Amino acid sequence: ETGVTQTPRHLVMGMTNKKSLKCEQHLGHNAMYWYKQSAKKPLELMFVYSLEERVENNSVPSRFSPECPNSSHLFLHLHTLQPEDSALYLCASSQDLAGGLLSGTQYFGPGTRLTVL
Amino acid sequence: GQQVMQIPQYQHVQEGEDFTTYCNSSTTLSNIQWYKQRPGGHPVFLIQLVKSGEVKKQKRLTFQFGEAKKNSSLHITATQTTDVGTYFCAGPGTGNQFYFGTGTSLTVIP
Numbered sequence: 644e645t646g647v648t649q650t651p652r653h654l655v656m657g658m659t660n661k662k663s664l665k666c667e668q669h670l671g672h673n674a675m676y677w678y679k680q681s682a683k684k685p686l687e688l689m690f691v692y693s694l695e696e697r698v699e700n701n702s703v704p705s706r707f708s709p710e711c712p713n714s715s716h717l718f719l720h721l722h723t724l725q726p727e728d729s730a731l732y733l734c735a736s737s738q739d740l741a742g743g744l745l746s747g748t749q750y751f752g753p754g755t756r757l758t759v760l
Numbered sequence: 761g762q763q764v765m766q767i768p769q770y771q772h773v774q775e776g777e778d779f780t781t782y783c784n785s786s787t788t789l790s791n792i793q794w795y796k797q798r799p800g801g802h803p804v805f806l807i808q809l810v811k812s813g814e815v816k817k818q819k820r821l822t823f824q825f826g827e828a829k830k831n832s833s834l835h836i837t838a839t840q841t842t843d844v845g846t847y848f849c850a851g852p853g854t855g856n857q858f859y860f861g862t863g864t865s866l867t868v869i870p
């Protein structure tokens with residue numbers, strides 16, 4: 644409904660698995676983001692891409708690997724995750740990074756509920 | 761690092777009562793945005809405030825940006841059950857950082 648779709652909506656994986664989250668935006672936006680939302684914690688910005696170039700990486704562990712092949716698609720590759728990585732992973736997009744600052748209105752996808760066993 | 765705190769964390773109101781959530785940033789913000797997340801849903805953009813002291817209204821919702829651009833508030837008049845959800849303020853930090861507030865979860869009792 645927001646023009647941002649995410650798959651899968653739910654994912655259960657073991658600590659030794661490798662999986663990928665996919666995000667697609669149909670809004671013609673130039674910037675895309677990954678957020679992590681854990682229970683009782685604020686949304687945490689993980690990665691920011693502008694025109695397919697990563698412009699922010701908030702000290703996210705290397706077991707999370709983003710990929711942005713084009714301005715409409717964003718992936719988050721997961722490997723050897725820990726149980727504390729269980730959370731809702733949200734993708735968002737915005738028209739652009741206004742003046743180099745992340746201040747544009749963001750449109751969120753429905754999220755992927757990830758459980759790491 | 762930059763922090764954006766909101767109070768209260770939880771608020772239960774009878775339908776028809778008013779509700780206010782307050783947002784405080786540890787640093788000055790160039791703008792502030794408000795989002796609403798329904799239970800089981802994702803954040804949805806409500807509004808953006810840019811000017812110091814700015815006040816904007818959306819039907820029963822009134823948003824205010826503080827004079828120092830470090831705080832903001834959201835006031836809902838005569839709450840309805842459709843107002844249920846968590847309200848987040850958010851704003852840009854240095855570079856391409858973006859910080860969401862801790863959120864206020866609103867429950868409306870019919």
